[in-house]
Each structure stands twice: as structure tokens, then as C-alpha cells.
Amino acid sequence: MTEEVYFIGVDVGSGSVRAALVDNKGHVLKASVKEIQTWRPQTDYYEQSSKDIWECCVTVIKSVVTNTNPASIRGIGFDATCSLVALDKGGNPISVGTNNNDQNIIMWMDHRAGAEADLINKTNHDILKYVGGKVSLEMEMPKLLWLKKHLPNKWKDFGYFFDLPDFLTWKATGSTSRSLCSLVCKWNYECSLEGKQGWNTSFLSDIGLEDLATNNFEKIGNKVLMPGEFCGGLTVEVANSLGLKPGTPVATSIIDAHAGGLGMIGTCGQGIDKDMSSRLGLICGTSTCHMAVNKNPVQVQGVWGPYYSAMVPSMWLNEAGQSASGMLLEHIISSHPAGIELLKTMTSGDIRSHLRNQLSDMAKQAGYNDVSLLTKDVHVWPDFHGNRSPLADPSMRGMISGLSINNSLANLSVLYLATLQALSYGTRHIIDALVLSGYQPFKSMLICGGITKDPLFVQIQADAVGLPILKPHEKDSVLVGSAILGACASQYFSNVQEAIEKMGGTADVIRPNLGTKAYHDKKYAVFLKMFQDQLKYKTIMGSNI
Incomplete structure (x- = not known):
């Protein structure tokens, strides 16, 4: 009798939390979704609650594992939006603007930190070459600087700052480790062309956040792991709340769009080149992220990256996108x-x-x-x-x-x-920029996300760009990507590349109308x-x- 093997993928998007029970071939067998709350205290301000989000995570995970043998759940992977979570020194929520401590998350699409982003960009620090020459106001350093400047009396009370994906693994395991994906993509963590890795203290000093280096960078993380690497097992308390076994492996997390890229990039389509660097991944939801990987680093003005091993191990990632799609x-x-x-x-x-x-x-x-x-x-x-x-x-x-x-x-x-x-x-504008800066012309695009349910949107992407599009048969590529991480943490597969190949699945090919x-x-x-x-x-x- 064949042994049952399952993985859990958990995705925290902008408006909901989803979980899926996924088999070792990348098929989603069961899924659950629960909406999360968002506050808009003023124009361009978007806040959420880590308490609300974690409670939703527990609800949807419990839903998908009901009537499943806990021993068959080999690993869990989390992804989430690149939103900033603030906790006090006791690990409790602390507000990021209002007096309501539940509102302790500045969402990725919050644009309050425009002046702080401008200030950071005026330093022209060398590390900015890894974000296309400009830090975005959607990234975490401008938001941290905003908190320090606008909430000076509260700044000393902040104990920990997490990217939301890393907060989830901390809640699940108690480990304060951080994902290289989140740090290198959204926190200006250095992973240089020369092989240097770590927090850049001169950058923190130049932008007025030198105090984050205190106690070996305790507030922002001093243990950094690769996405999919084992970061800890479920604590007894969390395992009991989920109906799972204590110690169930939890993977180091990944950003939601990157999970979508991971879940799609190994997808097979008839007549389509399988070379990862020939494919552009589009993860289309509230916003759209455009993911390109290359064996060599390519610096593109106005496009984030190159980021080493942020999505696919040993490959450089460039991440472009549209803030509203x-x-x-x-x-x-x-x-x-x-x-x-x-x-x-x-x-x-x-x-x-x-x-x-x-x-x-x-x-x-x-x-x-x-x-x-x-x-x-x-x-x-x-x-x-x-x-x-x-x-x-x-x-x-x-x-x-x-x-x-x-x-x-x-x-x-x-x-x-x-x-x-x-x-x-x-999308075509982004592709032109990538190719102009050194990418070989792309041969295909991969596409997933909520708005790809509209076949007209998908066809027009193909027509406007002039490339065939692979649309995975498995509709929840982001959840598959997170499950791939869970599979890696459990060591069911020997490495991430093998998991991508075995769980990537197949796709329909939508060809452009010439x-x-x-x-x-x-x-x-x-x-x-x-x-x-x-x-x-x-x-x-x-x-x-």
C-alpha cells in the first residue's frame, strides 16, 4: 500500500489567508480561505493585524487537515505579502500609527513613507544598485524610518520587526530566523556580487537607522536561512491548535509572489522551452509581480534586484511589477x-x-x-x-x-x-527594460493569480507582448510554491530544484494572435x-x- 504523503501550503495575500493540502506531485487536494481585515486610517495608509492574520491561519490550516492522518503531513510552508510587522519587546503587537495595538502591520501597498524613501535614495549608497537604483516606498527601510521619525516616543518600545512571512514561521516554531528572500528583496540586506552577505552597517548609519544594529541586529534578525530550509518544528501549543504533530517541519518562508514563481517555474507546456531563464513569471493579484531569473546577475535600472537565491537557489532574481493591477x-x-x-x-x-x-x-x-x-x-x-x-x-x-x-x-x-x-x-515595457539591460529575449511567460481567471486578460497579455503564455492546470500556483518549501524542509526531496520539477505540473499554452x-x-x-x-x-x- 502506497504511503500517504502531503504538504501544507499557507498563503497570506492582501485580502485573505489560504491554506492547501498538496500531494507530492503538486496537486491541491483541499483548500480553505478566510478573509482578513484591513484598515485605511487615511489616504495611502493600509494597516492589518498580525493577531487577526494568525487566527485566520489556524482556521484555514485546521480546515484542510481535517480527516487527514497527522503523520502524513510531512511539512508546512508559509508565504505572505511583504508587509512590516511590529512587535514589542515581549513579542506582542504594537501599533504602527493609531492607539489600537491590533493594527501592528504596515501593508506592502502602504505609501506613507514617500519622503523617507526619497531621503534614502539621496544617499546614493552603493547597496541601492540591488534595487534598480532606488529603494521603493513599499519596502521596509523607508517604513522603519517613518516609524522612527513620526513615532519617536514609541520607537524605543519596538522590540522586533518582521516581514510578514517570517512572522508566520516565528509563530509556528518560535524561531526568530529570517528568510533570505524577504531580507534581500525588501530590507536592503546585502547579498553582493562579490559574495558578501549581511546587514550593511554603513547603509543603516547613512539613513539614520544605525540603532537597528544593537544587540547583533536583534530587532531585525541575525539568523538568515534560505527559503525551504528547515527553520524549526511546530511547537506543542501550535501543533495542538492545528491538530498536527509537534515537531512537524516548517520551512523558511518566502514572499507570496515568489511562491507563485516557485510554483510555476517548473511547469511544462507543449512546445515550450523549459529553461528557467527563458521564462518570465507573472503573479497577478491586487498587484502584479514580474519574476525573471538568470544564472548571472543583471542590473536593471528601475527593476529590483539582482537578488541571489531569493527564489530559485543559485540563480539571480530580478523582480519588476505593477503596484495596482x-x-x-x-x-x-x-x-x-x-x-x-x-x-x-x-x-x-x-x-x-x-x-x-x-x-x-x-x-x-x-x-x-x-x-x-x-x-x-x-x-x-x-x-x-x-x-x-x-x-x-x-x-x-x-x-x-x-x-x-x-x-x-x-x-x-x-x-x-x-x-x-x-x-x-x-508588462511589455518591463520586458523591454530587462532585455535592454542584458537579458536574452524571453521565449514564454508563466501566469497565475486571481485576475488570470479572466481569459481575456491572459489572451491580451500574450497578444500585447507577442509571447506564448503557460497557464498552469493547477490554479493555485502560490499555494503549490509554499507546499514545495514544506516538502524541502521535510527532506522528502533532496533539494528545491527537484521539488520544482516533481511538483511543477503541466500547463495550457495560450499563444498570441499575430x-x-x-x-x-x-x-x-x-x-x-x-x-x-x-x-x-x-x-x-x-x-x-
Whole structure:
């Protein structure tokens, strides 16, 4: 009789916690989801609660292991958004702005630390070359500096700062170890081309955070492990709360987008090159992350990285992205009069299906063989929440050309389509930057995440970029990625690469419609002109009003 072998993947996204029971072939057998709470105390501020998130983790894990032999659960992997968790010296939540200590997380998409990011970038410290030349206000050092500057009386009370993925492994095991993935990607932890690894004390001193070096960097971590490395076993208390065995191996964590990349990168598609460096991974949710790996380090202006072993061991990662993708599509729908009416009776997914049907009907009526042609006179620049890559400019804002006095469903449908196209041209813009800086032209893209449930979004990405897309048959690539880490921590596989190959699965291949290439080339030219025009507007208006 074949022995049952399972792994648990836990994913903390922007709006929910998910857990999955995954077998040794990467198949999700059972999944559970629970929404988490987010506070918005003011514009561009986003806060969450580590207490709320951990309670949700316990709930969803218990749900997926019900009626499963605890002995068959070989390992657990956690991923989460790259959000900043603050704890006091006793390990309890401490607020990051309000008097409510439950609100102790500054979310990844919180943009309060713009001035602090500017201050850090003005140092021109050498370590900034590993973040495309500019630290992002979404990263942790600007947020830590914000806390020190704006909450000076509370600064001394902070005992520990964790990236959210590392907080989860600490709660599960009691280990204060940190993941190289989180630290090198979001904390300006040094992992240099020359092989140097550690906190850069001159950088911390230059930006006014030299006190974080106290007690061997106790507040921000002094034991750093590779993603998937064993970081500890479940404590007795946690194991009992989950219905699992104490000591069940827990893997060193990974950021959620990187988990998606890990879960997809070994996917096989008919006629598609398996070379990891020939593939660009897109993890599309609230935001979109674009993941590229290379055997050699490539520095790309405006793109984060190169990060050594941050996703795939012994490979260099470049991470680009769009700060608002799914969030932008929701905004386009919810802010349009026709969308407001639809939301009264339909879910978001039903609305998108309704819009696709509307677009199909409109294209037929116009005599077009492709719906994309409907946006000839409507163009969108999608940076409603700033530009992450490749401009690395959080002050960029969204633009729409072609508005009219029209609040019909047809008008919303075309605007929605133009926004899908804009996000796809953003991917093309990122690819151009990567190739210009030294990447070989990509041969395919991999795609996962919530908004990829819209087949029109996936097809337009392929058409706009001109590359085939692999969409994994296993829909929850992020959860598979976390489960891969759990498998590695249990030593069921000999290394991460083997786990990727054995659990990567297969994919559908969505090929570009070459008949629309000339049209998308023209639209892309307009897209590039729009950001150049926005920069001109800023110059005309100047900085002093």
C-alpha cells in the first residue's frame, strides 16, 4: 500500500489567508480561505493585524487537515505579502500609527513613507544598485524610518520587526530566523556580487537607522536561512491548535509572489522551452509581480534586484511589477456609473464575464474579428497607484485618453478592455527594460493569480507582448510554491530544484494572435507617449506652487 504523503501550503495575500493540502506531485487536494481585515486610517495608509492574520491561519490550516492522518503531513510552508510587522519587546503587537495595538502591520501597498524613501535614495549608497537604483516606498527601510521619525516616543518600545512571512514561521516554531528572500528583496540586506552577505552597517548609519544594529541586529534578525530550509518544528501549543504533530517541519518562508514563481517555474507546456531563464513569471493579484531569473546577475535600472537565491537557489532574481493591477480593475468597475449598478446584483467575477460578453457583441456589431480593436480611441496609462517598474516613480498617476459624456455599459466595457491592454503594455515595457539591460529575449511567460481567471486578460497579455503564455492546470500556483518549501524542509526531496520539477505540473499554452500585432504596436507607441507627456506636464507645473 502506497504511503500517504502531503504538504501544507499557507498563503497570506492582501485580502485573505489560504491554506492547501498538496500531494507530492503538486496537486491541491483541499483548500480553505478566510478573509482578513484591513484598515485605511487615511489616504495611502493600509494597516492589518498580525493577531487577526494568525487566527485566520489556524482556521484555514485546521480546515484542510481535517480527516487527514497527522503523520502524513510531512511539512508546512508559509508565504505572505511583504508587509512590516511590529512587535514589542515581549513579542506582542504594537501599533504602527493609531492607539489600537491590533493594527501592528504596515501593508506592502502602504505609501506613507514617500519622503523617507526619497531621503534614502539621496544617499546614493552603493547597496541601492540591488534595487534598480532606488529603494521603493513599499519596502521596509523607508517604513522603519517613518516609524522612527513620526513615532519617536514609541520607537524605543519596538522590540522586533518582521516581514510578514517570517512572522508566520516565528509563530509556528518560535524561531526568530529570517528568510533570505524577504531580507534581500525588501530590507536592503546585502547579498553582493562579490559574495558578501549581511546587514550593511554603513547603509543603516547613512539613513539614520544605525540603532537597528544593537544587540547583533536583534530587532531585525541575525539568523538568515534560505527559503525551504528547515527553520524549526511546530511547537506543542501550535501543533495542538492545528491538530498536527509537534515537531512537524516548517520551512523558511518566502514572499507570496515568489511562491507563485516557485510554483510555476517548473511547469511544462507543449512546445515550450523549459529553461528557467527563458521564462518570465507573472503573479497577478491586487498587484502584479514580474519574476525573471538568470544564472548571472543583471542590473536593471528601475527593476529590483539582482537578488541571489531569493527564489530559485543559485540563480539571480530580478523582480519588476505593477503596484495596482487587480486593484485597478476593481477601481475602474466600481467608479463607473454602469459598474456601480452591476455591483448591486453581481459579484466581481460575474461582472467581468458580463463585460466580456458585451465586448464580444460589440465587436461582432462593428465587424471586428478581435475585441481589442474596440479601443482604437481609448488609451490608459495604468499607474493609478504609482509606477513600480521600470520607472520606479511612485508619483506617477493614471491617465485616460478618449473620455466622453457616456455612462453606458458599452462605455464601461471599452474602458475595462483598455485597462487590460494598459496592464499588458506595462508588462511589455518591463520586458523591454530587462532585455535592454542584458537579458536574452524571453521565449514564454508563466501566469497565475486571481485576475488570470479572466481569459481575456491572459489572451491580451500574450497578444500585447507577442509571447506564448503557460497557464498552469493547477490554479493555485502560490499555494503549490509554499507546499514545495514544506516538502524541502521535510527532506522528502533532496533539494528545491527537484521539488520544482516533481511538483511543477503541466500547463495550457495560450499563444498570441499575430493578426493584432500591428494594432498593439501602435497602441504601445501611444502608451509610451502617455508617460512622456505626463513628465512634461510635471515639468510645466514645476514643484513649487
